[in-house]
Amino acid sequence: MAMAASPVPKLRAWMARAGVTRVAHVGRALLLASTCALALNACMSVSTQKVGMTPVASADPVHTIQLSRVVIAALPNDSSVTLPAASQWRRVGALPQGDVYRSMGGLFTIQTRRQGEAYLVASSGKLLGFYLPGESAYMALSRPVTLPVEMRQ
Known part of the structure; x- marks a missing residue:
């Protein structure tokens, strides 16, 4: 051949x-x-600022929220992130910008300079940004988004 x-x-x-x-x-x-x-x-690439999160004290009551519908938030790098309906989030700490919530349904990640875990940062019923625990940094959203909270504990 x-x-x-x-x-x-x-x-x-x-x-x-x-x-x-x-x-x-x-x-x-x-x-x-x-x-x-x-x-x-x-x-x-997104703009972040280094922050120190104050963790929830073990004596504090557990505070969780559940979203009643899908939430789509615009990131500063012109991409977006989707928070699933019925997803549950537990308060794990606080930043000067607001309360910090970690997903109870597994790892929640967003794409910035690299893909990493992200926690919600919310205040007065609005999602303001994300806390990036791997970088100890806060990333603000392009504009705040209302969080449709169905359940609070």
């Missing part, structure tokens, strides 16, 4: 006739890849 001829020599001959050198072709490809990587990184 004969093997098919490689198309590489034909491609090289065509590139030579067209005046495209290997270095120029590779250089353009690297420039394009670098530009795409920088643009993608800029899209995922």
